[in-house]
Amino acid sequence: MTQNTRRRRAAAVAASFAIALAGAAWSGCGDDEDEAIDAVNEAVENATEQSEEIQGEVNEALEQANENAEGLQQEAEDAAEKAQKQAEKQAEEAQKQAERAEKQAEQALDDAGY
Numbered sequence: 001m002t003q004n005t006r007r008r009r010a011a012a013v014a015a016s017f018a019i020a021l022a023g024a025a026w027s028g029c030g031d032d033e034d035e036a037i038d039a040v041n042e043a044v045e046n047a048t049e050q051s052e053e054i055q056g057e058v059n060e061a062l063e064q065a066n067e068n069a070e071g072l073q074q075e076a077e078d079a080a081e082k083a084q085k086q087a088e089k090q091a092e093e094a095q096k097q098a099e100r101a102e103k104q105a106e107q108a109l110d111d112a113g114y
Contacts, residue, residue, distance in 0.1 A: 009054055016043045 009050055012050065016046050019043065
């Protein structure tokens with residue numbers, strides 16, 4: 001859910017409260033007090049429902065973000081492990097090449113009489 005959507009919903013909730021309060025004030029001027037209470041209760045229920053809906057959407061977005069983060073974390077760990085294995089393999093190959101070069105150098109010295 002985008003920030004604009006949240007702002008619009010918050011504005012709608014605020015407008016609902018304002019309308020309910022205005023209705024309560026207006027209906028308190030000689031009309032039935034129960035209607036004013038009902039209007040306020042309805043506005044509170046609507047605001048509560050909207051708040052719960054928004055909270056549910058926020059929770060879903062957080063869960064999705066956590067799942068994405070976990071997936072990225074696993075990918076990063078896999079890539080690091082693969083890079084480590086490749087580095088170890090290259091180090092072993094370099095060690096073998098160094099040993100071969102050393103043997104060739106020793107052989108060359110032996111052949112030269114040293």
